[in-house]
Amino acid sequence: MDFLILAIIILAVVAIFQLLKIYELSRELRPDEAPVITEADSRMNARLGIVFIIGFFTFILWCIYKWGDKLLPEPASKHGVEIDQLWDVTMVIIGIPFIICNVLLFFFLNKYRYKKTNKADFFAHSNKLEAIWTVVPAIVLSALIIYGLRVWNDVTDHTSISANENPVNIELYARQFDWTARYAGADKKLGDANFQMINGSNALGLITPEAITDRLAEITKDSVALRAKLDEQVRLEGIIFPKKSKPVDPHAHGAASHDAGAEHHTPAPNPEAHAKEGEHGGGHHEDPYAWAGNSKPVRAIVDELERLSRMKRSIETFAKKRFTSSGDDLLVKGEFHLPVNKAVLFQFRAQDVIHSAYMPHFRVQMNAVPGMKTNFAFTPTITTAQMREKTKNPTFDYYLLCNKICGNAHYNMKMVIVVEDQASYDNWIKEQKTFATQMAALLAPPAADSTITQTLVPATDTTMAKAPTAKPAK
Amino acid sequence: MSHVIDHGHAADDHQDHHHHETFFNKYVFSQDHKMISKQFLITAIIMGIIAMLMSTAFRLQLAYPGEKFPILETFLGKWAKDGVLDPSFYLALVTIHGTIMVFFVLTGGLSGTFSNLLIPLQIGARDMASGFLNMLSYWFFFVSSAIMVYSVVIETGPASGGWTVYPPLSALPQAMPGSGLGMTLWLVSMSIFIVSSLLGSLNYIVTIINLRTVGMKMTRLPLTIWAFFITAILGVLSFPVLLAAALLLIFDRSMGTSFYLSDIFIGGQALEQTGGSPILYQHLFWFLGHPEVYIVLLPALGLASEVIATNSRKPIFGYRAMIASMLGIAFLSFIVWGHHMFITGMNPFLGSVFVFTTLLVAIPSAVKVFNYLTTLWKGNLVLTPAMMFGIGLVSFFITGGVTGIILGDSALDINVHDTYFVVAHFHIVMGSSAIFGMFAGIYHWFPRMYGRMMNKKIGYAHFWLTFVGAYGVFFPQHFLGLAGVPRRYYANTEFPMFDGLVDINVLVTSFAILAAAAQALFLFNFFYSIWRGPKAPQNPWNSNTLEWTAPVEHMHGNWPGEIPHVYRWAYDYSKPGKEKDFVPQNIPMGDGEMDEGH
Structure with a gap:
């Protein structure tokens, strides 16, 4: 049904379009019309203006009638009542100029529309009038600003609530x-x-002693898995480590070392140690992973290991503080x-x-x-x-x-x-x-x-x- | 390029070295301000059509959520499988619709077209201060438009975070598909756009200050020029801030910085970027974003002032008050940006300051409205299509302006922030007003651009359908906002509280289709008249400004002989003691005649 209405509208517009086109083409056959605007043009548009303004206000009333009860119901909070009062006052203050100005606009359009015999009034300025419509809005707005800010202060001031009301x-x-x-x-x-x-058992990233243990264990587990992957990748690509590289110790700088089993059995160098050096200002000019060459997979794993290591240190840091x-x-x-x-x-x-x-x-x-x-x-x-x-x-x-x-x-x-x-x-x-x-x-x-x-x-x-x-x- | 500049100095031998115009330097890489103006206009019309079609596509989804429109699949392919718009592409459409309308149509298109056309012609100059920079300004605009349109058709879709592209949503490709390549293209396009805008604005400012003809004092400038002048200053002061915001966002996206990012866990991973603030972006964005509203609106008001005064056959009422109110609005526009951020958790006291400055904007705005009404009062209103669009602008400016008082009041903003109430407000006061200003400008100056007249009857039909359509689209949206419907929702079906509101959306969508279809009338009228319209007389609207003293035919340098001198302000309409109801600016003062614009 609705779609039908749409189709009709579209067809109507297309029809108007076609009619105008025909009109336009037929005009070609006649001698040129003067392209000036006639009294009749002005009269037609001025009258349409009157029709419009009546239709517009009728439309607004119809909207209010039809949907007025589907708007938000009365405020369900203490401060909401205050806000709605401010709303009502504001609506009156803006409603008046909205109606008056729109009505005047289309009223003038009709009343002063072009007539050959008329001459416009040469009225360029009036200090008195301009002063009036600068000062009056200024006064009204001042009042509105003061009222609005009082409400705003009431609404946003939470200090008394938290101090006196023992809030939830x-x-x-x-x-x-x-x-x-x-x-x-x-x-x-x-x-x-x-x-x-944040992890699978802690979607909000909440801190409790158990959550910290769980999270650190998870990071350790991830690191171990990653290091295994690194070994595998290194073996696949046939990369050779420099001799001086230390074996990996996932807990070299960690406080909570629960998982001893993962230590000392891989030949991989120690990315975490390098990460730490980097933090202290060294090693920026020299690539600590030169041995990895251009291997993107290896570097990606090493980066990820470093990231986990940094995160672990960060968690350990705030775990030590009071929380x-x-x-x-x-x-x-x-x-x-x-x-x-x-x-x-x-x-x-x-x-x-x-x-x-x-x-x-x-x-x-x-x-x-x-x-x-x-x-x-x-x-x-x-x-x-x-x-x-x-x-x-x-x-x-x-x-x-x-x-x-x-x-x-x-x-x-x-x-x-x-x-x-x-x-x-x-x-x-x-x-x-x-x-x-x-x-x-x-x-x-x-x-x-x-x-x-x-x-x-x-x-x-x-x-x-x-x-x-x-x-x-x- | 030297031959263009020569005219400024060697007006006399103008006829002697008429250029060998090739197709390329006449129509493509032209340095003539009139041609550049047409290039801006045509580009903006194309961009406008794209953005308007996008809006009809997402309006269909809002009115008939989940219903099948095979036509959508025809045009959008995988983004509308079985004719149902994809949620991510819905957001993409909303985002690109907003971006194109605000920046490409109403900033680039509006200022680019009319500043270029009217500044040299109305102040009496041979061309812009720098024709070359002017040409660059257009081509940067063209390139940025092309990139923006291209971003719509890439695999992952265009930017989809809303036209304000707030990070972290826009900074993290993990957050939504549109934050990948589409967002990169958006940022590249906008950066180029800003360059275009700055080149244009600097040129406008320099031209207005330096190249006015003899006797064209600042207080004799038509209000159009004042509007373009103030707009250009706003642009030069605010767009660089957006460029900075965009660059920092680019750094965050691709170089691992954290200007806008902190404490984020996304895609199963805690990001290492900490210490930044997403709110910083909003401050930077709205420091441009709010002046941007007036960059869009002021030129439209300037055009309307000129159109309304001319067709009222009456001086614009309170010429100086009009300039002062534009200056006031422009100044205030730089200290109100926080009203877009009342509910970001900003300090309530800071919020109060922004409430104060924001509501002050209503005073100069009210002055402008009352002055327009007084200009009409006791006039002899020639209701040309341009005049009708000017009247439409004033009506929108009133209707949309008053709701600004609600949104600027922080306590009231709480509940309507980011709802359809806001959508209704800015589409009426900024969108419709500015578009109507642009249409007024096109209908009024078309004879000056193309030397032919547009058809007035199609013009009237276009006006009424668009005017009724625009009100029909945007006015009912206030009610959606008052029912608490948030903007940028793909569908309102997930909340039982919105169940009774479906028919508002059906009504809105019907009007949207009506208004969109009505633009076909304009397009036909515009393109048909370029080639087939009746030849325009020298001064079809009996206007006072200088552009109507220049020959109708296209020529470099604007006037064949000497540039006319100016002896009076632009608004001597129906001056007592004069035979005709207009006295152009280049007519010397009679004996004992007073200059109103001194």
């Missing part, structure tokens, strides 16, 4: 293409995290719950690209930026159940959307937000599992409790992100 602490963690909500656990603090900690363990934090996917009438302090982080946490019903939006922590605090005031009643929509849900273009599945990156009374919220929170339990379950043998693995976040789920990368065009 939640982190929204974004990555291509899903959200994870992390609730502060028993210690009421969001624990620390570092992106170098707040994230083991007690609760990780939630799919939907997250908020207690009604209680302040919530959000922290936003991103794993890969910029995302934006958009919760339109609460009048909340904040970007999640890799390498940064951003914050926003608000108090939800209407539960999901109440909003279902208010909107007369039994399936109504609050949503968290991603509102910064982040890749192919950007349009489908969401969480449901459930606002409920304190008791239901407390019950729900009790059911949620801590990061420590979730990680333990994931690291346990495959036969482990399947219900836990369901709630876990597979860190390397990059099926969407892994769409084909750049290849040169043919």
